[in-house]
Amino acid sequence: MRTTAVREGDEYVVNGQKTRTTLGQHADWMFALVRTDPDAPKKQAGISFILLDMKSEGITVRPIRTIDGDAEVNEVFFDNVRVPADQLVGEENRGWDYAKFLLGNERVGVANTGQIKRWLAELKEHAQQVRLGDGSLLDDSAVAARFVDLESQLMSSELTAVRVSGGSEDGRPNPASSILKLCGSQLQQDVLELAVDISGPMAMVWDALESVPDWAARSVPTYLNYRKATIYGGSSEVQRGIVAATILGLKG
Ligand SMILES: Cc1cc2nc3c(=O)[nH]c(=O)nc-3n(C[C@H](O)[C@H](O)[C@H](O)COP(=O)(O)OP(=O)(O)OC[C@H]3O[C@@H](n4cnc5c(N)ncnc54)[C@H](O)[C@@H]3O)c2cc1C
Numbered sequence: 001m002r003t004t005a006v007r008e009g010d011e012y013v014v015n016g017q018k019t020r021t022t023l024g025q026h027a028d029w030m031f032a033l034v035r036t037d038p039d040a041p042k043k044q045a046g047i048s049f050i051l052l053d054m055k056s057e058g059i060t061v062r063p064i065r066t067i068d069g070d071a072e073v074n075e076v077f078f079d080n081v082r083v084p085a086d087q088l089v090g091e092e093n094r095g096w097d098y099a100k101f102l103l104g105n106e107r108v109g110v111a112n113t114g115q116i117k118r119w120l121a122e123l124k125e126h127a128q129q130v131r132l133g134d135g136s137l138l139d140d141s142a143v144a145a146r147f148v149d150l151e152s153q154l155m156s157s158e159l160t161a162v163r164v165s166g167g168s169e170d171g172r173p174n175p176a177s178s179i180l181k182l183c184g185s186q187l188q189q190d191v192l193e194l195a196v197d198i199s200g201p202m203a204m205v206w207d208a209l210e211s212v213p214d215w216a217a218r219s220v221p222t223y224l225n226y227r228k229a230t231i232y233g234g235s236s237e238v239q240r241g242i243v244a245a246t247i248l249g250l251k252g
Pocket of ligand 1: 019020021022023073228231232233234235236237238241
């Protein structure tokens with residue numbers, strides 16, 4: 001993390017770059033972690049948390065085209081952006097403490113439990129629309145077994161979400177949020193893979209045709225888009241590290 005903020009009177013001057021800012025093209029404001037003490041003894045120290053008005057002079061937002069053909073993530077560049085010092089959140093150089101709390105909460109959101117539930121319910125309806133012999137794909141025992149497996153994993157995710165939201169104390173998020181993020185992001189990818197399989201040859205079509213329903217045409221772009229789920233909010237490897245250190249008490 002190399003973006004810097006240097007205090008000048010009652011302003012900070014921010015220089016650097018943030019890559020991958022989802023939906024930043026629509027934002028009026030952003031928060032950023034910036035280095036305010038480049039000589040801090042640890043990488044995690046000397047970081048501050050500030051709010052930036054996206055209309056400030058010196059901010060440039062450049063879209064990044066992603067594998068699904070969309071452009072929902074951006075690079076944001078800061079070139080001598082002057083930020084009023086009262087837009088610092090909390091204390092200077094304690095930004096990583098605030099960010100860790102925020103990330104714990106973000107991981108509950110990106111585990112996407114509600115979305116997975118909706119996807120699975122819709123997918124069952126779609127499987128019923130695909131004819132197989134006298135019945136539908138849903139009557140196929142291999143397909144039905146995949147639904148049962150995914151639905152039982154979803155139930156575990158829902159229970160973990162309740163455990164996490166009920167178990168944050170002393171300003172510290174419950175580390176089980178890392179288990180939720182790890183399993184929930186994998187589950188999203190497994191559900192979307194089933195969606196591609198159910199769409200079959202129709203998944204080759206990316207733009208809806210009269211003969212191909214919209215849900216089938218969207219299956220591959222959505223599957224590709226959600227490869228991000230095991231990366232953003234902290235990659236799966238990072239979540240495993242947190243689980244090992246904070247829940248299992250293992251030392252690296
Ligand atoms: C589509 C998309 C949207 C995003 N949107 C946002 C956004 O809106 N806002 C935002 O702030 N960020 C966003 N991000 C950034 C995202 O949070 C980071 O990409 C992610 O945390 C991984 O960090 P990194 O890219 O620096 O990879 P790195 O940390 O450099 O990781 C590279 C590789 O090393 C592994 N690795 C890293 N550290 C460890 C470790 N300690 N132990 C074991 N393995 C490790 C990783 O698993 C990975 O395989 C987005 C990313 C993507 C892909």
